[in-house]
Amino acid sequence: MEDREIKIALTGNPNVGKTTLFNALTGSRQHVGNWPGVTVEKKSGRVAYKGYNIEVIDLPGTYSLTAYSMDEIVARDFIIEEKPDIVIQVVDASNLERNLYLTTQLMELGSEILIVLNMCDIAEDRGDRLYIDKMQELLATPVIRTVATQKKGLCDLLDKVIEQKELKQHHGHEIGYGNEIEEKILDIEKVLIEDEKRDKRYPLRWVSIRLLEGDDNVKGKIVNSPVYGRVMAIIDSIDQEEYEAEIADKRYLAINTIFPQMCTRANDTLTKSDMIDRVLTNKYLGIPIFLALMWGAFELTFAFATPFMDMIDLAATWASEYVSSSIHPDWLASLVGDGIIGGVGAVLVFVPNIFILFFLLSLLEGSGYLARAAFIMDKLMYKIGMHGKSFIPMLMGFGCNVPAIMAARSIEDEKDRLITILIVPFISCGARLPIYVLFAGTFFGRQAGTVIFAMYILGIAIAIVSAKILRETIVKGKPAPFIMELPPYRVPTLKTSLIHMWDNGFMYIKKAGTIILAGVVVIWVLASFPWGVEYGSEASYVGSIGHAVEPLMKPLGFDWKISVALIFGLVAKEIVVASIGVLYGTGDSSEALSERLLADSGVTALSSLSLMAFSLLYMPCVATVGVIKKETGSWKWTIFAIVYGIVVAWIIAFLIYQGGRLLGY
Amino acid sequence: MDIKRENGNDVQDTSTPMVFSTVTGSLYVLLGLLQLSAGAIRILIGPDVQVPLTNLLFIPADIIGAFVLLLIGTVFIYGVIEMHSGIFEGISYAYVGILISLIFAAIYMLVSTGNMLEAYLLKNEDFIGWTPASDLRPGIYLAILPLFAFIKWKNMFEPINESRL
Amino acid sequence: MLDIQDTTLDTLKPGEKASITKVRVKGSARRKLFDMGMVAGAEIELIRNAPLGDPMEYRIKGYHLSIRKEEARQIFIQKL
Ligand SMILES: Nc1nc2c(ncn2[C@@H]2O[C@H](COP(=O)(O)OP(=O)(O)O)[C@@H](O)[C@H]2O)c(=O)[nH]1
Numbered sequence: 067m068e069d070r071e072i073k074i075a076l077t078g079n080p081n082v083g084k085t086t087l088f089n090a091l092t093g094s095r096q097h098v099g100n101w102p103g104v105t106v107e108k109k110s111g112r113v114a115y116k117g118y119n120i121e122v123i124d125l126p127g128t129y130s131l132t133a134y135s136m137d138e139i140v141a142r143d144f145i146i147e148e149k150p151d152i153v154i155q156v157v158d159a160s161n162l163e164r165n166l167y168l169t170t171q172l173m174e175l176g177s178e179i180l181i182v183l184n185m186c187d188i189a190e191d192r193g194d195r196l197y198i199d200k201m202q203e204l205l206a207t208p209v210i211r212t213v214a215t216q217k218k219g220l221c222d223l224l225d226k227v228i229e230q231k232e233l234k235q236h237h238g239h240e241i242g243y244g245n246e247i248e249e250k251i252l253d254i255e256k257v258l259i260e261d262e263k264r265d266k267r268y269p270l271r272w273v274s275i276r277l278l279e280g281d282d283n284v285k286g287k288i289v290n291s292p293v294y295g296r297v298m299a300i301i302d303s304i305d306q307e308e309y310e311a312e313i314a315d316k317r318y319l320a321i322n323t324i325f326p327q328m329c330t331r332a333n334d335t336l337t338k339s340d341m342i343d344r345v346l347t348n349k350y351l352g353i354p355i356f357l358a359l360m361w362g363a364f365e366l367t368f369a370f371a372t373p374f375m376d377m378i379d380l381a382a383t384w385a386s387e388y389v390s391s392s393i394h395p396d397w398l399a400s401l402v403g404d405g406i407i408g409g410v411g412a413v414l415v416f417v418p419n420i421f422i423l424f425f426l427l428s429l430l431e432g433s434g435y436l437a438r439a440a441f442i443m444d445k446l447m448y449k450i451g452m453h454g455k456s457f458i459p460m461l462m463g464f465g466c467n468v469p470a471i472m473a474a475r476s477i478e479d480e481k482d483r484l485i486t487i488l489i490v491p492f493i494s495c496g497a498r499l500p501i502y503v504l505f506a507g508t509f510f511g512r513q514a515g516t517v518i519f520a521m522y523i524l525g526i527a528i529a530i531v532s533a534k535i536l537r538e539t540i541v542k543g544k545p546a547p548f549i550m551e552l553p554p555y556r557v558p559t560l561k562t563s564l565i566h567m568w569d570n571g572f573m574y575i576k577k578a579g580t581i582i583l584a585g586v587v588v589i590w591v592l593a594s595f596p597w598g599v600e601y602g603s604e605a606s607y608v609g610s611i612g613h614a615v616e617p618l619m620k621p622l623g624f625d626w627k628i629s630v631a632l633i634f635g636l637v638a639k640e641i642v643v644a645s646i647g648v649l650y651g652t653g654d655s656s657e658a659l660s661e662r663l664l665a666d667s668g669v670t671a672l673s674s675l676s677l678m679a680f681s682l683l684y685m686p687c688v689a690t691v692g693v694i695k696k697e698t699g700s701w702k703w704t705i706f707a708i709v710y711g712i713v714v715a716w717i718i719a720f721l722i723y724q725g726g727r728l729l730g731y
Numbered sequence: 732m733d734i735k736r737e738n739g740n741d742v743q744d745t746s747t748p749m750v751f752s753t754v755t756g757s758l759y760v761l762l763g764l765l766q767l768s769a770g771a772i773r774i775l776i777g778p779d780v781q782v783p784l785t786n787l788l789f790i791p792a793d794i795i796g797a798f799v800l801l802l803i804g805t806v807f808i809y810g811v812i813e814m815h816s817g818i819f820e821g822i823s824y825a826y827v828g829i830l831i832s833l834i835f836a837a838i839y840m841l842v843s844t845g846n847m848l849e850a851y852l853l854k855n856e857d858f859i860g861w862t863p864a865s866d867l868r869p870g871i872y873l874a875i876l877p878l879f880a881f882i883k884w885k886n887m888f889e890p891i892n893e894s895r896l
Numbered sequence: 897m898l899d900i901q902d903t904t905l906d907t908l909k910p911g912e913k914a915s916i917t918k919v920r921v922k923g924s925a926r927r928k929l930f931d932m933g934m935v936a937g938a939e940i941e942l943i944r945n946a947p948l949g950d951p952m953e954y955r956i957k958g959y960h961l962s963i964r965k966e967e968a969r970q971i972f973i974q975k976l
Pocket residue numbers: 078079080081082083084085086087097098099100104105127184185186187188212213214215216432556557558559
């Protein structure tokens with residue numbers, strides 16, 4: 067017998083356990099977090115159960131379907147346009163009232179709903195009583211109890227899904243909004259129905275209510291309809307803000323009338339989460355604790371990672387030597403040994419940093435502290451024209467700009483998001499560190515640490531100033547309001563953090579394996595051809611390119627070799643060091659490279675400082691450019707980010723080099 | 732501030748956590764101050780001058796570490812002050828103090844493990860003469876007290892109505 | 897509609913409770929606030945301010961919600 071197909075979508079507020087349930091059902095890997103809105107992408111998986119092939123989709127967490135954020139639009143469009151057989155709303159049993167608000171909206175959408183009452187363990191431990199039968203009756207919807215973390219209730223859920231699918235009976239249910247609003251709803255429905263070509267997937271009543279609430283997204287969907295003008299005439303005749311308030315009121319009223327019959331809540335008690343919150347957001351202690359924890363995270367990311375980095379370094383050096391001596395012909399040995407292993411080795415060295423960073427971020431996220439970080443930092447961020455939520459992407463930027471820009475998706479406001487995306491590339495990512503380590507280590511000796519720290523500060527300062535400038539000019543306006551749930555503290559699960567670490571670390575390795583490998587091969591070719599010239603010498607192609615741009619770079623103190631390395635650094639900033647190694651013919655031995663650099667009179671302490679600043683600020687690497695394009699959806703902003711970066715980098719490097727020369731260095 | 736509890740006769744006694752917080756907090760503050768002066772002298776005068784007791788107590792000249800010690804100490808003492816003035820929630824500070832001191836001890840020990848790998852496995856020349864004692868510091872050995880408390884009082888940190896069941 | 901008191905949400909002190917009477921916030925924040933349960937009649941309690949004074953942490957409908965003073969100033973309440 068052929069498997070029958072069922073498509074179910076998991077929806078619900080953030081932090082109710084959708085992803086945990088999704089993982090428990092499908093066994094697939096997915097990130098689990100505590101930062102509201104972390105599941106931005108639609109994830110799907112499959113489960114085979116009793117002869118059915120069930121496709122499960124994990125929708126982004128939303129508080130409502132009012133199109134306030136991208137998440138809401140994604141979830142809503144999916145439910146309406148893809149028409150899953152059953153929409154499962156995951157509900158936090160310990161926070162029923164607010165969760166039911168989304169239920170009222172899902173019902174209006176006319177979808178087949180099934181309610182999963184998750185986190186029953188927390189509610190019951192607290193002493194709440196939940197009356198499931200009454201709930202099913204009042205909501206006219208099946209209700210299943212689960213504890214996703216303990217995989218309890220999963221079979222009940224799947225049984226119910228199948229039962230519901232086979233029944234094919236639809237539970238209609240709607241909320242009355244009072245005479246005045248109901249009249250208007252009817253008026254709009256009557257006009258809308260005249261349009262024969264309207265999108266029939268959207269229920270008329272739902273469209274009408276949304277229009278009365280002033281939903282621009284829905285307005286956009288009917289803008290080409292012949293009846294658009296008449297609909298707008300009705301909408302313009304009402305006091306829209308009043309209607310908006312009234313409609314929300316009525317929904318909560320509907321909840322309030324049934325809620326007391328469905329559950330009785332235990333008296334509020336002082337929970338462990340409240341106790342922790344009291345200290346971590348304490349007026350005097352909150353910020354010092356935050357700074358200390360951030361310092362601890364950095365200490366682990368960099369100090370603890372060192373031996374692992376050294377190991378990778380040793381392995382790469384050994385492999386490179388082994389290959390050079392055992393492969394024939396010479397050109398292949400050179401390509402594999404110097405080019406590929408040398409270059410990729412120099413990049414893989416940062417895998418430990420990146421793994422640790424993502425592991426720690428996931429711990430912070432899963433514990434609920436990340437939301438407090440936004441809460442604690444919001445006032446400061448607001449002062450520089452940004453939103454508290456931008457702090458997290460900026461913090462992640464220290465690891466790698468790519469996931470950082472992706473993390474900006476949790477910022478609802480488009481302008482806030484755009485500014486965050488545009489300034490994250492100035493945050494000094496892990497890939498830029500080897501450039502600092504090489505040059506600061508070579509030229510600044512014991513002061514190297516201070517110099518590197520100064521680079522980080524420079525990046526932050528430029529980011530802040532850029533945010534200010536953008537707010538004053540192209541992206542005018544104030545940061546969006548800070549309206550955010552502070553979820554309860556939970557003990558993060560090791561498994562979740564390990565999965566998160568692996569997924570993101572692996573993404574980095576893949577990047578190293580593809581883009582960066584290609585970049586390294588290109589450098590090798592350009593440095594070795596025309597065939598027969600000395601490797602990376604002035605006679606090679608790369609030498610010619612370097613000479614061509616030298617006039618532009620001279621005022622910054624860069625000779626043709628450095629210029630070439632910077633050009634290749636556009637592929638990925640890691641390559642700057644790798645290609646300097648290639649150009650100086652030292653492979654990946656950093657000590658040999660340091661000696662050569664010191665011996666080269668073209669590079670001085672001052673020009674190395676200018677170089678560090680330039681590599682920090684100039685055009686983001688290709689991978690970052692790629693996500694900027696993807697996340698902003700606009701070439702205009704992508705090109706802006708590139709040009710802006712290069713201009714700022716040139717100016718700062720110019721100031722450092724020429725200023726330093728004036729001061730007599 | 733009202734305490735949301737139905738009856739006042741459960742876990743009101745804060746004397747044990749108060750004594751514990753006083754002792755632990757004072758130790759952290761004391762060693763934090765010593766470490767701070769060691770660090771400050773290293774920067775201002777140079778490595779030749781030694782603050783008394785630093786060798787004996789394994790105190791490194793590390794200012795950021797000193798800040799962490801002082802912070803942990805302050806969290807404990809803050810709780811003592813609140814509990815002393817009769818606020819039951821003051822116990823939260825003991826709880827978080829214990830958590831933070833354990834977190835930082837774990838961080839120091841991980842970094843130390845890294846150094847051990849450098850010294851014994853990679854035989855890095857920067858780590859010649861390194862022994863496990865080289866990385867011993869107040870942030871690590873002082874955490875024994877909170878660790879003890881954490882194990883012993885696990886139940887006390889459960890949500891209140893769970894312990895009432 | 898004229899009997900709305902002039903007390904606004906930002907005047908609440910930690911531990912004090914109130915009932916929301918009217919939300920005068922404009923724009924997209926308005927809808928978001930409604931979605932989060934800030935409707936007339938809802939009971940709200942200030943838990944604390946952020947360490948730098950702003951934003952604020954409130955308890956509403958059984959969970960913790962954080963908003964800035966700027967919005968709180970435009971939400972009218974009746975103290976309980
Ligand atoms: N106690 C308990 N915790 C849960 C349960 N389900 C999920 N969690 C935890 O709740 C947090 C948020 O879960 P997640 O799946 O990321 O929620 P999502 O945002 O809806 O995808 C995680 O720390 C989970 O471990 C449950 O049934 N009981």
